[in-house]
Structures are given as C-alpha cells and as structure tokens.
Amino acid sequence: MKNFINGLLKGLKALLEVFKLLPSLFTKLIPFLRDLLRAFRKCFYRPPRGTCCLHLPGLHVRPDPMIYAQHWLMSQGLAVTWDNPDIQLYDMLGNLVSPSDLNPAQDYKVVVRCWNNSYDAGVPVLPVYLSYLSFGIGVTSIPIPSPTIVTLGAKATANCPAFADFIWHTPATPGHYCLQALLYCLDDANPQNNLGQKNVQVGKLASPATFTLAVQNQASVRRHFQLEADMYQLPALPSCSDQPGPPREGGRLAESKARWRRALETQKYGLFPVTAAWQLTMSLQEFDLEPRQAKDILISINPASGAFAGIQSFNIHGFAVAGDGPRALVGGVTLHVQGS
C-alpha cells in the first residue's frame, strides 16, 4: 500500500510535468519519428546481453605518449628537422652542449622530453628506450642499456611533459651518430609518434662545410635510395592570443584535423628547398644498394656568395624504394653550417 500511495503521489506530480511537456508533442515529433524509423530498420532488434566484450567509445580513454617523431610527421606530409627538440644533451655538470660538438669516449647526459597528446589519461609507468645509430641513414641501432621509466601525466597536468634522463658514453670513433628515443606504451592512442631521432657529431669535422654521410640498406632486398635536402626549421611560435578557438562542432577530431590542415599549409614537405644563396652538392643523390651494403656520400655546402655569418641548418632526408613498392623514409640528418 505504501508503494501504491507513493506511486499515486508521484504520478500526480508527474502529471503536472506532462502538461508542461505538451509542447514537446511538436518539437520532439521529428526526433521521435527518426528514432522510430531507426527501430523499424533494425526490426526492433535489441543487442543481446552477455556478449564477449564491451566497446565503450567516449569512456575508454587512452594516453598518447609522444615526442617529435620525424617518421610520423613526414608520413603525414610535414617537413621535419632531424635536430630533435625533444632530445637534449648536457655535459656531466649539467651544461647544455651542442650536438655537433661532442667529444669521443666521454659521458654525456641525454634528456628525452616526453609529451602526452591525450587530455584524458596519463601513463604511470612509461619506459623510454634510448639507442644510437652507428652512422648516417638506415644503419644499425645500438641500445644504450636500461630504459628509463617516467610518469607522464595527461596533457596540461603537472607531469606533462616528463623528462627521461640517460647517460651516454660516446663512441671512441668520431663521426655522425643518430640518437633515437622510443616510448613504449600498450594502449597507446597513436603508437606512430613514439620514435624520435636526433643526429649528433662526435669529434671535430675537418671542414664545417663538408660532411660524409653513410647510407646502409638494412632491408633484405635490393633498394633504390634517393637523398633530398631542404632548409626546414621549426617555426617561430605565434602568440596564443592570435590562435583561433576550437571549432564549435565536431569535437576534438575536427579541431585536430583543422590544425593539421593549417600546419600543412605552412610546413608541408617540399616548401623549404635549398635556396639559391647556397650550393649544396652530394656525391650521389640516387643509387641502388644491395642488402646490408653501405655507401659513403660526400655532401658539400657552401654559400653562393662565398661568405656567410651565423648558423644555417640543412636537412638531408633519405628515402628508399624496393621494387615497385612505395617510397619510404628511412632516415635523415640535419647538418649545421657555421659561418665565420
């Protein structure tokens, strides 16, 4: 009886609500008919309970640990620098050192900056692996032992970015080396933006305008290699007050697409050719390599006018084609030319 009376009272209260809802007879009619049509199309089928697994879009959050990842950026059509801003080198006293001026057989502190492109989830245990390529483009990776574990917070939280510290004992043999940092995460929203590369010079160059670059074919088939140069550098950042707000509709994906579109308008690969003010020559620009075969490429960069002051960076990108397959980026280096 108690439930009956409770129902009676709340039913009467609901009656008042219904009278207020009467205008919705017209405003809700079209959505109601649309939903009814959807039900008819499904033949009033309701998904069964007790299925194998749950899909929870909107609730299932994932982190997206990332660094400046050249292969990912270029796969999307952006120009890149191989002087990775997320990999910095310090001497053992903590002073920032130039990656183009390292001493052989010496300890350096390498700091890898890790970002999270997810607003919704952090990574409490994020292993960061550091390795170096013995030389040039597409060659063997040598691990720098023991990964560093960092805690990475969601975007705009206190632990984002997170910094992974390593000690790297540079090789005794002078030359170009490429440091590679890899972030490992299981349920990663985008696992393609986890590998970043920074090239360094161990030992003094004979001439700052002449570089020798080794290219090796790591594939098990013969490949055709193409080397291309450009002068892309990271852009000067605009003031945040000039930034357009997120689109009102379409959610984060629409915003993300819009930002990529804008970035491609100004930073697309191919928009930064070597200018006429410079003469950049390569001993070979296109060549074939058998599996495991390596080739030294001599690169010479000089100002057309003969004189230059300051520092200018040049990116050399290596692409490989196997048979009739697609052209794939295999690596690159950024060379800094210092004028007097």
Added chain:
Amino acid sequence: MAFRQYTKCYTHTAGDKPFSKDDLFGFVLGASAPGLIVAILGFLSGSILGGVVAFVAIAVQYASTITAVANEWLYHRLVCLTGNQCAVGKVETMEPPSTLGDFDNDVYFDLRLLPHRHGDEYNAPNTTYLDSPPTPGPAIDPNPIAAHPGNDIFTDNLQGAALVKPIFAHKPAQPIDLPYDHVPSEETPLKDELPGAKISRSTLHCEAEGNFWQAMKDYAALQGAAVGAGAAAGAAAGCALGSFFGPIGCLIGAIAGGLLGGAGAAYVGANAAFNSDPGNFNDANVGDTPIDAINKDDLVVVFGTHVYDGFHEGWHEIHPLMAILKFNNLNIQGAIQYLEWDPNFPDSAEVPAGLTADDMRAGLSSPAFAAAAKKVRDQWCAAIGQPFAPGIRIAQLKAENRWTIHPLVDGCQPAGSPPPR
C-alpha cells in the same frame, strides 16, 4: 572525454527508500490509478463523449506514469556514497542479464578489485565483517584467507573496504531504508559456479549509462498520445470485427482491440526510445588508432561516481562510469603495474621489485605487499583521475594546450612565457 550521465544520485535521509525492483508493481499501479479510474468511468458511461474522455485519460495517464517511473529511475534510485572514485582491478564478467526487462541500454561489467584473487570472492552471505572484531567472510577458497585474513575483501583496508563493503549495514539486521539483501549469484560473476545461490556481492559493479529512460521521459507525451490513439484505433477495429457477433461481440472486440492497440503503441514507442541517438562525439586526434574492446580479464582502472543502487538487492557500484583505462602487467625493471596475491607463490618465481616471495604469499597481510598494492592503485588512479581534478579541464582548453601535432609545430606561445623549447 564524453561520458554520458542522465541519472543523479541523491543524498539519503532517514525514512526515505530508493526506487526498488520490489516496489515497482505497487508504484506503477498507484501512479496509473487516477487515469485508469477516469478511463473506466468513461467507458462505463456508454456515451461517445465518455469514450473520448477515457482514451484521452489513457493517453495522459500513460505519459504521466512513464514520467513518474523515469523520474524515480533517474533521480531516486542511486544514493550518493563517497563521490567520484577510481578503482583498479580485473574485468571479471560483462553484461549480466538486464534487470528491467531488456529495455535498459546501460552497459555494465564487474571488476575484481586489486589485489584479490577469484578465490577471495564470497560464495554465501557475509555478515562477519560487522562482528567486533571483524572476521573474514565465506570466501570461495577459504583456507588461504584464514591463514592471511588481511586479504578478506570487505576488511582489506584497501579497495574492498572502501568501495564494496556495505556502508549502511547493521548487525543485528534492522529494517532499514537501504538494505543489502544478498544478491542472486546470477547477477554476479559467480552465476555459473553457484547457480541459484544467494551471496554477498564482492566485486565492483560498474555501469556506463545508456539514455533509454531519459528518452522515455523526453518522449513521454508523444508515447502517451500514441498509446491513447493506438488503444482507440484498436478498440474501433476490435468492435468492427466483433460486431459480426452482435453488441457483445463489439464490446469484447473493443476491449481486446483497445488493449492490443495500446500495448502495441507502447511497445513501438519504447523501441523508439531504445533506439534514440544520444549524439556522436569524437575525442580522437588525427592518427589515433581504433579503440579496442574491453575483454574479460583485462586489467583496467575505472573512474566514476560511487553510489548505492537501491533498485537491485542493494549494493555499491560505480555509476555512471566516467572513464576506463586499460593497461598491462609488463615487468619493466621491476616497476609494478599490477599485483595479485598468490598464497601458493613459488620461491622460484620472479617477485616484483621491493617484495619477497613471502610477501606475495601473505598478500595484504604483509605490510610491504599492502603498501605496494596501495601504490599501484594510486598510480593508476592518478593516471585516470588527474583530468577530473579541479582546474585541469580549464587548463586544457587554453590555447597553449590545444596543439595536436607537437607543441613546437602547431603550438603557440602564451603571453609572458618562453616557448616550450
């Protein structure tokens, strides 16, 4: 993040009883009584006007009953407990049978809380946690618990005690507003192991909200109109068919047709609500891979509102689920990502960093293991809960945090700050 929430938990006051399955019939009958009485009187009048009034009463009454039930379901079913909480554990079962017919598009699963084994779950009613001092409950595998009582779920001083242990229970049992009647095993992960048994729920029920009852409420007026019209049309058709057998045939046909027409319209209307579209959202960045499914035995951390659900036999749950994050248990340099106590842990097995084989065998009875388990819980709770902390959402909306490629590629420089180099 785009979780859906249609319900609101309420703060319980003494003497108030939340909407319950056991009270449903009486409640619906009471809510429907005025319209039914008017309709019956209208029909009994035998006039056309009386008939019209009767069908209008049916329409209005159906709409108000649906609204009353929806109000109870949405706003008077869940009692607020400890606010938004997170929980770490292993997915044990998914989508047990629905409890309000099949017209409930919520999605739910049960979580076995870290660091418990399946054998720690109760296979019978448990009231011993109310003893002074508390003693372990009737676990499926009782002997290890007897040897290491710190692993009893309700008294574990960790997630079981905080999230699953009944808060409002008394001993001796009192006739209270918020009972914890023991749950049929069919509504728990033990449905196959203990068919027909009544047990104390010892897993954490987590529920992601569907919009069915909100849509029912939104469409109540339309559904009422449809039911009234359906009943009238059914009655007219029934009378027409039954009139071959004279006035009595018309009357019987009208009653049957009216009932069928009204019920059919109600069924169709409810299906429209069930198939209503709560709207699309997409939080992804360019390049994000499709989201995997959540499977049985997945390790997850969940975040949502901790409530007492009075509609069932009475238990605590996370409702609505606001976020779920999946992770793995890879051992990377001994960093512990998940812990499960094992009373038979072999000496030869690899132990997580900072623990011994004895700790693993003692489980939460070992202070070192208990501290490690708490640390694991805290680290995952921070990973999923941080974005819900005050101020974080506002910070995430700032222009300097809207980059999607890299802060140095499509980011910006806040006024007065150096660029993020």
